[in-house]
Amino acid sequence: MDSVFKALSDPHRRKILTLLKKRDLSVTEIQKHFPFTGATLSHHLDTLKRANLVITERRGQFIFYSLNTSVFEDVLQSFYSLFSR
Amino acid sequence: MDSVFKALSDPHRRKILTLLKKRDLSVTEIQKHFPFTGATLSHHLDTLKRANLVITERRGQFIFYSLNTSVFEDVLQSFYSLFSR
DNA sequence: GAGATAATTAGATAACTATCTAAATACTAA
């Protein structure tokens, strides 16, 4: 769960998750929302992927990223238990 | 909210919060659970305090740390909205 | 297959974070 909290600690990565809430997006589409290079974006996406927060699927020329909803229940649970007495 | 996610990204700081769930603790008491120096602990506590996750109160010689429960609702909300579609 | 587009990886660097020792501050108690 450490990788999850680490992944969420960066505002750019949280913004990526917010973008993916609306719909799956290719890297190029995500890129449009950020000022940094594709290489940097690729690293952020890798961090999210290693934390199991997103999943990828190649569709032809593009790689689409989407939220890995199956782990969010776990994440929320873990987060909640941090705070509830 | 950025400071909150940053504060939660460190496992030591999350452990501190977990300890404080049980009861308020002085710095010395918290210190017993960690291998690093008091100076380092002090920095971690400062990070939690700046994120508004804990509050402090001096009781004589000691400074007691406790969870700032009033902000946890906000934090949970913010966290939840990251994931819910 | 060659050229174009999409995405990742390699290698470098600057900024940030965690940690330490030492010094400073705040309070207690004798």
Add this chain to the structure above:
DNA sequence: TTAGTATTTAGATAGTTATCTAATTATCTC
């Protein structure tokens, strides 16, 4: 008011992270 305990702050350093440019890999289209 001095000695002792609790905590923070100052200053330094090593490790980590975010970022860049350049090179590489993968796929598409002609």
